[in-house]
Amino acid sequence: MPFEDFTLWKYLATIVDILLVWFVIYKLINVIRGTKAVQLLKGIFVILLIRVLSEFFGLQTLSWMMHQVITYGFLAIIIIFQPELRRALEQLGRGKFFTRSSSPDDDDQEKTIEAIAKATDYMAKRRIGALISIERETGMSDYIETGISLNANISSELLINIFIPNTPLHDGAVILQKNNVAAAACYLPLSESPFISKELGTRHRAALGVSEVTDSITVIVSEETGNISLTKNGELHRNLTLDGFKELLSAELLINNKVKQASSTRWNWRGKSNG
Known part of the structure; x- marks a missing residue:
């Protein structure tokens, strides 16, 4: 025994x-x-x-x-x-190793989209160059560590102030993480693709570069033309109207968030039913 x-x-x-x-x-x-x-x-x-x-x-x-x-x-x-x-x-x-990260809800995502769109519209009209990268499933901690940590609530006013020319943080990228401004003045990897138009500058190459190694969405405002562009999955969407930009951003962030929430709901339901 x-x-x-x-x-x-x-x-x-x-x-x-x-x-x-x-x-x-x-x-x-x-x-x-x-x-x-x-x-x-x-x-x-x-x-x-x-x-x-x-x-x-x-x-x-x-x-x-x-x-x-x-x-x-x-x-x-x-x-x-x-x-x-x-x-x-x-x-x-x-003590964060054993914690479970949570996804932002749709209300927070919509506020983020509105803040980005408002700031982008303001800067595009005044030809203020900007580079805003939004973290999604894949982590961007490597790039956040290259910038100045902020950990601030996102707002259009904050984004605009960061990119005002000749200010300490305007040169580089802003990275948004879980609907917060994680860091500014970050360095993003430049794309080495030979198919990029010669008329595109460093901001567009950096936006494409980070989209090639992560699933992030990156917003670019051209300092020369004021045009709005967006990159995702190694693709560059150029010369977007404000409405087209908001539609594309909403489709990526809100639909992706709903898919994750649906998957999480199914997982929780199965867990409870099995218990």
Whole structure:
């Protein structure tokens, strides 16, 4: 009887151990989601796949090469993933590692859209250059850290004041995170696409660049022409009217938010029904 109790406890401990490991992996994925580490992880997966296939087909030289890469790659992973590991440790220290992030509701999203549209209209009429990037599913912490932290409630007045020429924060991008102005004067990666028109400047290249590596939506106001543009998923929508801009922004933010809320509702319903 004591032996049976010990075996049962061993099984329970194994199950708890597996669940904890999966939970930690899930939280780590949330930390690196949307950063450059995602692409690097895909590369690691490819290397592991090549290693397995080379062993299976008896490709000894290739197998030896992959073995060396994996053996000495641990140190390289620590160096490459240093920003993500630092962020994970910071969140762990602040107690945020085990918290669940919530999506903004439609009312907050509509206020954000109105604030952006009002500020964009004001700056476009006066040819004030602006670059506003809106974080969505993928994280933009790497780029937020390059700017000046604000953590302020979003308003059209604040956005306008940030981009007034010759002010300390006007040069760079503003990043919005969960309907807050997370930071200003941020540096975004420039697109290296050869298909970008030569008449487009640094703001448009930065907007395209960040849309190529994240799912963010970025708004551009041209300083030369006052034209309004928007980038998403590596696509540039140029010379938008104010109504067209608001329609496109609403379609992306509100519809995406409703899809996430519907998915969350289904998950909660299943959880309650199973309980």
